[in-house]
Amino acid sequence: MGESDNKEEKINRSDFMKATIAGIGGLIGIAYGLPAVAYVIGPAAKQGSSDWIQLGSVNKIEMNTPTLFKAVVETQTGWIKSEEEISAYVLTENGQDYIVMSNVCTHLGCRVRWVAEQGEFFCPCHNGVFSRDGSVVSGPPPRPLDRFESKVEAGILYVKRGG
Amino acid sequence: MLANIGDWLNERFGWRSVWEAIFLRKIPHVNWLYTLGSATLFVAVNQAITGILLTLYYVPTPDHAYDSVVYITTQLPMGWFIRGLHHWGASAMVILTVAHLLRVFFYGAYKFPREVTWMTGVILLIVVIGFGFTGYLLPWDQRAYWATTVGTRIVGVAPVVGDWLLRVARGGDELSAVTLARFFGTHVWVLPAALIILVGMHLYLVIRNGISAVPGKDE
Numbered sequence: 001m002g003e004s005d006n007k008e009e010k011i012n013r014s015d016f017m018k019a020t021i022a023g024i025g026g027l028i029g030i031a032y033g034l035p036a037v038a039y040v041i042g043p044a045a046k047q048g049s050s051d052w053i054q055l056g057s058v059n060k061i062e063m064n065t066p067t068l069f070k071a072v073v074e075t076q077t078g079w080i081k082s083e084e085e086i087s088a089y090v091l092t093e094n095g096q097d098y099i100v101m102s103n104v105c106t107h108l109g110c111r112v113r114w115v116a117e118q119g120e121f122f123c124p125c126h127n128g129v130f131s132r133d134g135s136v137v138s139g140p141p142p143r144p145l146d147r148f149e150s151k152v153e154a155g156i157l158y159v160k161r162g163g
Numbered sequence: 164m165l166a167n168i169g170d171w172l173n174e175r176f177g178w179r180s181v182w183e184a185i186f187l188r189k190i191p192h193v194n195w196l197y198t199l200g201s202a203t204l205f206v207a208v209n210q211a212i213t214g215i216l217l218t219l220y221y222v223p224t225p226d227h228a229y230d231s232v233v234y235i236t237t238q239l240p241m242g243w244f245i246r247g248l249h250h251w252g253a254s255a256m257v258i259l260t261v262a263h264l265l266r267v268f269f270y271g272a273y274k275f276p277r278e279v280t281w282m283t284g285v286i287l288l289i290v291v292i293g294f295g296f297t298g299y300l301l302p303w304d305q306r307a308y309w310a311t312t313v314g315t316r317i318v319g320v321a322p323v324v325g326d327w328l329l330r331v332a333r334g335g336d337e338l339s340a341v342t343l344a345r346f347f348g349t350h351v352w353v354l355p356a357a358l359i360i361l362v363g364m365h366l367y368l369v370i371r372n373g374i375s376a377v378p379g380k381d382e
């Protein structure tokens with residue numbers, strides 16, 4: 001079947017087949033390609049969940065006394081879930097505004113403890129001392145206790161994950 | 164421009180004659196049943212693509228296999244689609260391979276000079292079934308676990324060496340992390356390598372010997 005057989009026809013059989021195969025092939029390529037791309041980039045496109053972690057009711061916080069809260073934070077990376085307990089001291093001076101401080105010493109990461117009699121935080125590792133609002137009183141800690149961003153909703157205190 | 168590049172490459176590769184040998188070869192007047200082999204090949208390619216994508220997330224250890232599969236189907240965009248294609252493709256593979264075999268058998272297309280094509284085909288069928296058997300365990304759910312417990316027990320029935328074969332298949336007395344790992348390795352390395360080599364031989368022979376014609380009424 002040479003070209004000469006099909007002189008009159010606008011499109012011959014062979015060209016029609018070529019176009020059809022290319023068209024269907026292209027569609028199949030897209031049907032695989034687009035889902036594949038979505039599937040591969042999926043985990044990267046997912047926003048890091050900037051969740052609010054629930055600490056507890058603000059009722060139990062005494063005025064001017066740092067109160068210890070504990071919360072379990074669940075994180076999921078891929079199919080692996082892990083739980084981490086975070087602890088934070090919460091201070092309020094007016095019952096309206098809350099300062100949420102990490103209990104991790106800014107020196108080398110030991111846990112600080114509120115000692116009510118002295119009215120200060122003590123770190124047992126190298127005798128770091130922090131005041132009520134977390135600023136350094138004495139010892140090696142280079143900066144005040146880290147703070148969490150926080151909010152109160154319907155009497156419940158929340159802190160922001162990772163900060 | 165494109166044609167020039169094509170010519171330039173052709174002078175060095177001679178790929179046009181390869182193309183012609185594959186796609187412009189003469190074939191007898193055949194029917195739709197002759198597409199079953201190509202259909203099988205198409206699904207095999209589907210299995211390769213989707214299988215490779217699945218290994219991007221799947222982890223073949225008892226503590227992560229199931230969770231990673233759930234993650235693929237429920238958390239990833241299009242994960243259900245990719246896994247679905249691989250899952251249903253597996254069944255399609257077996258059905259199409261057998262249908263193709265039946266066509267070849269009833270048309271007597273296995274006769275001289277195509278005996279070796281048939282033989283590579285038989286091994287391909289075993290490879291396809293092997294894919295199904297090893298793949299079935301990988302989700303590591305109850306069904307997978309018990310199906311493989313029963314399935315491996317079948318080799319234990321073999322006379323004399325049965326017990327020993329059973330232990331080799333499982334990598335021990337019981338199904339374990341060892342079983343899962345060796346099934347995975349077989350599924351993604353051993354069998355694909357065998358499939359590629361055998362399909363290569365199979366298709367070479369199909370092209371080399373040409374396709375048999377539809378047998379006549381009195382043949």
Ligand code: HEM
Pocket residue numbers: 196197198199200201203204207260261263264267272273277280281282283284285287288291362365369373374375376
């Ligand atoms: C992965 C599995 C297989 C693939 C991808 C495959 C692929 C193909 C293709 C594309 C053809 C061309 C003609 C046609 O489609 O009918 C063919 C022909 C053939 N196949 Fe297969 N095949 C497979 C399994 C088998 C099995 C299980 C057998 C038999 C035991 C077999 C025996 C043959 C024979 C004898 C021919 C030559 C037929 C003829 O010349 O008319 N194949 N195969």
Ligand code: FES
Pocket residue numbers: 105106107108109110123124125126127128139140141
């Ligand atoms: S770790 Fe707290 S003072 Fe050194």
